Amino acid sequence: MDLENSFLNAISESFKAYDKYGARSNKKLIPIHKWFAKVIENKLGDRYYTKCLGNGGEYKLNGKYYPKNLDISIFNKETDKLVATISFKFVTSNYKQNANNYFENLLGETANIRRVNVGFAHFLVLRGHTPYYTKNKGNLRGELKKIELISEKDLMKYIKLYNDLDFPHKPNVLGIALIDFDDSENAYFVDLDSMKISEEDIGKINKILEKAGFSNEKINEINKKLKEVGFSEADIEEIEKELKKAKIPKKDIKEINKFLNNIGFSEKGIKALNEMSLNKFIKRVVGLCQLMD
Known part of the structure; x- marks a missing residue:
């Protein structure tokens, strides 16, 4: 064996x-x-x-x-x-x-x-x-x-x-x-x-980021980081701050926080x-x- x-x-x-x-x-x-x-x-x-x-x-x-x-x-x-x-x-x-x-x-x-x-x-x-x-x-x-x-x-x-x-x-x-x-x-x-970040995951994130007024350039930058090197706690906190500034409902912020904390693995990971x-x-x-x- x-x-x-x-x-x-x-x-x-x-x-x-x-x-x-x-x-x-x-x-x-x-x-x-x-x-x-x-x-x-x-x-x-x-x-x-x-x-x-x-x-x-x-x-x-x-x-x-x-x-x-x-x-x-x-x-x-x-x-x-x-x-x-x-x-x-x-x-x-x-x-x-x-x-x-x-x-x-x-x-x-x-x-x-x-x-x-x-x-x-x-x-x-x-x-x-x-x-x-x-x-x-x-x-x-x-x-x-x-x-x-x-x-x-x-x-x-x-x-x-x-x-x-x-x-x-x-x-x-x-x-x-x-x-x-x-x-x-x-x-x-x-x-x-099978635990890689999927395109479906990326799509869910993008909808919330677009709603918060993130530019296409910033969204693409976030997408690339998620896929290639992953997100740290500091990265998640930074996005949360931006969402709060944009006055996104707390319910949506909580949802994306939970999502980002449980998202799959990047290529680097x-x-x-x-x-x-x-x-x-x-x-x-x-x-x-x-x-x-």
């Missing part, structure tokens, strides 16, 4: 464990953590070994700022030196509500580990169509309120981090996968091309995600282990 299909099988197992045991149980992590450990060991060869849940247990590292149980730890077999670790995050629901917390925690975790000279890789898995549940007691799942679409704006901070200069808060290796599940809870990769794909991530982790050894 190839790398991608075996990964999807492991994610499916993890998701079924999440459904069975709940969000707080670490049983949902075992299949996918073991998958990463096994793949990396096979790629690196006999000189290395790994530890994770279900495979020797999590290794506790005394980081620069606080102790940390590592998801997947990679060691040199001869010296027992910890050379690198893989941090794994699979967000099953309510991503947008917690997105900033996830990102800020990643920055802190990265610095804590990299500052003690251990290689750090992070792999993030998101659902293209993410359920949003109300809060419930304990380990119980709340009521399904809506389905949220992952947009380029939601991942912009990770893309910026990937392209950032090499500082201690930046992972040595960063990867992202967008997946969904079929009715049998089997995972599949989201087709990124898709290219960035392809650069952080699973296959490239694994290759870079192998290179990182050899570099840090």
